Amino acid sequence: MMGRNGSVNSMRRKEVAVNHSLSNVVVGLSLCAAARERKSIAGRSQMSFSLNPKRTVAELKELRSLTGDENGAQRVAFTKTWATARNWLRKKLEALPVEIHTDAAGNLWTTLRGQSERALLIGGHIDSVPNGGWLDGCLNVLAGVEILRRISAQYDGKPPVTVRLVDWADEEGARFGKSLFGSSACSGNLNLEEARGLKDRDGIRLPDALKEIGVDFERVKESGKELKDAAAYLELHIEQGPVLLDLDLPLGAVLGTFGVERHAITFLGQAAHSGSTPMNRRKDAFLAAAKMSPEIYRIAERNGGVCTIGSCTTKPGIVTSVVEECRITLDQRHLDAAALARMLAEARDASARFASEGNVKVSWERLWQIEPVLFNNDLIAMCDEAIGETCGKRHRLPSGPLHDAAEVARAGVPTVMMFVQSLHGISHNKIEDTREEHLELCVAAFDKLAEKAMNWVRAK
Numbered sequence: 001m002m003g004r005n006g007s008v009n010s011m012r013r014k015e016v017a018v019n020h021s022l023s024n025v026v027v028g029l030s031l032c033a034a035a036r037e038r039k040s041i042a043g044r045s046q047m048s049f050s051l052n053p054k055r056t057v058a059e060l061k062e063l064r065s066l067t068g069d070e071n072g073a074q075r076v077a078f079t080k081t082w083a084t085a086r087n088w089l090r091k092k093l094e095a096l097p098v099e100i101h102t103d104a105a106g107n108l109w110t111t112l113r114g115q116s117e118r119a120l121l122i123g124g125h126i127d128s129v130p131n132g133g134w135l136d137g138c139l140n141v142l143a144g145v146e147i148l149r150r151i152s153a154q155y156d157g158k159p160p161v162t163v164r165l166v167d168w169a170d171e172e173g174a175r176f177g178k179s180l181f182g183s184s185a186c187s188g189n190l191n192l193e194e195a196r197g198l199k200d201r202d203g204i205r206l207p208d209a210l211k212e213i214g215v216d217f218e219r220v221k222e223s224g225k226e227l228k229d230a231a232a233y234l235e236l237h238i239e240q241g242p243v244l245l246d247l248d249l250p251l252g253a254v255l256g257t258f259g260v261e262r263h264a265i266t267f268l269g270q271a272a273h274s275g276s277t278p279m280n281r282r283k284d285a286f287l288a289a290a291k292m293s294p295e296i297y298r299i300a301e302r303n304g305g306v307c308t309i310g311s312c313t314t315k316p317g318i319v320t321s322v323v324e325e326c327r328i329t330l331d332q333r334h335l336d337a338a339a340l341a342r343m344l345a346e347a348r349d350a351s352a353r354f355a356s357e358g359n360v361k362v363s364w365e366r367l368w369q370i371e372p373v374l375f376n377n378d379l380i381a382m383c384d385e386a387i388g389e390t391c392g393k394r395h396r397l398p399s400g401p402l403h404d405a406a407e408v409a410r411a412g413v414p415t416v417m418m419f420v421q422s423l424h425g426i427s428h429n430k431i432e433d434t435r436e437e438h439l440e441l442c443v444a445a446f447d448k449l450a451e452k453a454m455n456w457v458r459a460k
């Protein structure tokens with residue numbers, strides 16, 4: 001467990017001054033900023049000059065070589081490599097006039113005290129999946145570090161509002177199968193009953209793994225007090241999908257995270273000999289289930305969401321028998337709760353129709369469900385504006401995957417996310433990548449958003 005670190009000594013102040021002068025480098029916005037844009041940036045406040053997005057890219061590479069191998073990032077939460085990454089991060093942060101501590105759930109908080117207690121939060125996660133990409137989660141954290149440097153330098157260590165960077169613990173859930181652990185403990189949404197029983201591949205229980213890093217499982221929800229003065233939460237992330245890539249856009253403002261309805265659907269017919277049973281006498285559970293496949297594409301098309309049949313199992317599952325039982329899983333997602341409910345109802349109706357056409361039975365079982373989480377309209381507008389100012393082209397999009405930001409928003413803190421384009425539209429894979437120009441742009445745009453949000457918090 002990491003202790004409190006509240007002192008600001010003169011040596012640190014000197015380091016801040018050095019950092020400040022080092023970072024007086026013009027931000028490289030050559031890619032999508034036209035000369036006109038560059039001129040207006042040059043005319044703007046000091047802030048554009050003390051931010052150094054190239055340093056963020058360099059630090060991402062440094063972290064990659066420290067905690068990755070030929071198969072990708074290896075910063076699985078609560079492991080040695082993860083601890084190495086966090087210590088490395090801490091060293092970077094200790095150069096600033098900040099307080100650093102770990103909360104009751106193992107989240108790492110860095111606080112730059114401002115003139116007001118009201119706090120602007122910037123979040124990310126330094127943990128990765130095994131063989132993960134070099135940007136997922138840590139881009140957010142390292143952009144946050146750079147923004148803390150800029151704000152600290154610009155406001156002489158005392159910004160108008162308090163600014164805090166949080167590195168959430170175990171966002172990925174790679175080891176225990178429970179994602180958003182640290183942020184859901186903090187938001188109060190973590191189901192303790194369920195989490196208490198989780199085990200990893202080696203049979204180690206989650207509470208025991210947490211004890212190893214000094215976290216008492218029974219007290220993890222005490223981390224909720226960290227949100228006491230939280231007035232806004234910002235998170236930058238790679239998109240992890242192909243939407244921005246296909247539109248040829250570097251950045252997008254995120255509207256919220258999809259609600260999810262996840263069900264198992266079982267069709268029940270009758271096993272019968274594949275040779276002796278005429279086609280018109282069959283009760284073929286697979287035929288009914290298979291009709292669901294094109295149907296969910298029509299449902300998604302009509303309602304504007306996404307639907308996936310991710311698994312299909314048949315019984316008896318042999319080559320010489322008509323399928324008696326066919327179980328498929330259906331995952332449906334939408335940003336709009338009413339549209340999500342409609343998609344679910346349409347899928348239920350279709351399954352009943354296909355069952356009756358095929359003379360089989362159908363039953364549904366809910367596996368999991370979460371409401372859509374909508375981000376704050378004011379912050380979305382600021383995010384959009386920051387993107388427009390940085391690269392001239394704006395776009396708003398929903399997030400398919402869940403993120404820590406959804407948990408913070410569910411806790412009632414006004415929240416927004418910014419996405420940067422992913423090359424190949426792929427993540428959770430070592431080939432995950434983003435063009436370096438886009439990485440620099442996202443740090444610059446995210447910094448602008450942070451400044452706008454800070455002023456918004458101050459004025460509220």
Ligand SMILES: [Zn+2]
Binds near residue numbers: 125136137171237
């Ligand atoms: Zn992530």
